[in-house]
Amino acid sequence: MQLFVDTADLKEIREAAEMGVIQGVTTNPTLLAKNGSGSVKQVIQEICSLVPEGPVSMECISDNAAGMLKEGREFVTWAPNVYVKVPFCVEGMKAVSVFAKEGIRTNVTLVFSTNQAILAASAGATLISSFVGRLDDIGFDGMQVIADVVALKQSFDWPSKILAASIRHPLHVTQAAAVGADIATIPFKVLKQMYDHPLTEKGIQLFQSDWQKLNQAVTA
Numbered sequence: 001m002q003l004f005v006d007t008a009d010l011k012e013i014r015e016a017a018e019m020g021v022i023q024g025v026t027t028n029p030t031l032l033a034k035n036g037s038g039s040v041k042q043v044i045q046e047i048c049s050l051v052p053e054g055p056v057s058m059e060c061i062s063d064n065a066a067g068m069l070k071e072g073r074e075f076v077t078w079a080p081n082v083y084v085k086v087p088f089c090v091e092g093m094k095a096v097s098v099f100a101k102e103g104i105r106t107n108v109t110l111v112f113s114t115n116q117a118i119l120a121a122s123a124g125a126t127l128i129s130s131f132v133g134r135l136d137d138i139g140f141d142g143m144q145v146i147a148d149v150v151a152l153k154q155s156f157d158w159p160s161k162i163l164a165a166s167i168r169h170p171l172h173v174t175q176a177a178a179v180g181a182d183i184a185t186i187p188f189k190v191l192k193q194m195y196d197h198p199l200t201e202k203g204i205q206l207f208q209s210d211w212q213k214l215n216q217a218v219t220a
């Protein structure tokens with residue numbers, strides 16, 4: 001499973017890219033708004049340069065297919081690794097089917113059900129973002145939807161990749177990998193939490209202090 005970072009914060013993306021463990025970035029209007037009021041184009045171009053080999057999703061905000069197509073065709077001129085993020089809806093799927101014919105890569109977002117995933121795959125989505133945390137929040141099992149969508153992808157050999165989005169904690173990442181998601185997009189905080197284990201920290205400290213004792217014994 002590939003790991004993407006789910007943020008528009010350049011400091012976080014720079015740090016995540018330096019870690020060497022992420023293969024892409026997802027943004028959305030909320031994450032971009034948190035980042036301030038500067039030029040979105042510049043922010044996305046900078047993100048693309050920090051993760052040059054990975055998809056960087058930039059979301060359309062129009063509510064109709066013509067508007068989304070105009071936005072998406074502009075976004076892909078910003079950098080070669082921009083994917084056009086399209087909210088799941090009738091107009092969105094119209095736009096995705098045209099983008100697919102034009103060779104423009106898409107990330108269909110706000111998918112919460114297997115039926116929506118079937119429609120997104122049928123429209124030709126490159127990535128299908130199925131949200132876990134937001135479903136859990138309202139008492140549904142978000143990870144079960146990921147598992148069901150992965151099973152459909154395998155049964156029908158969809159070329160679309162299944163992206164586990166709305167990840168809230170490290171266990172979600174493990175579960176997404178276990179059910180066969182192609183990608184998990186992870187908030188930076190969760191990415192850092194994935195590194196933590198008290199036994200690892202304790203082990204590193206012990207190795208360092210034993211190494212120092214050994215060096216002191218050799219030089220004595």
Ligand code: E4P
Nearest residue numbers: 006026027028134165166167
């Ligand atoms: C995915 O691309 C979305 O930006 C994101 O995962 C949404 O997560 P949230 O439910 O934490 O806002």
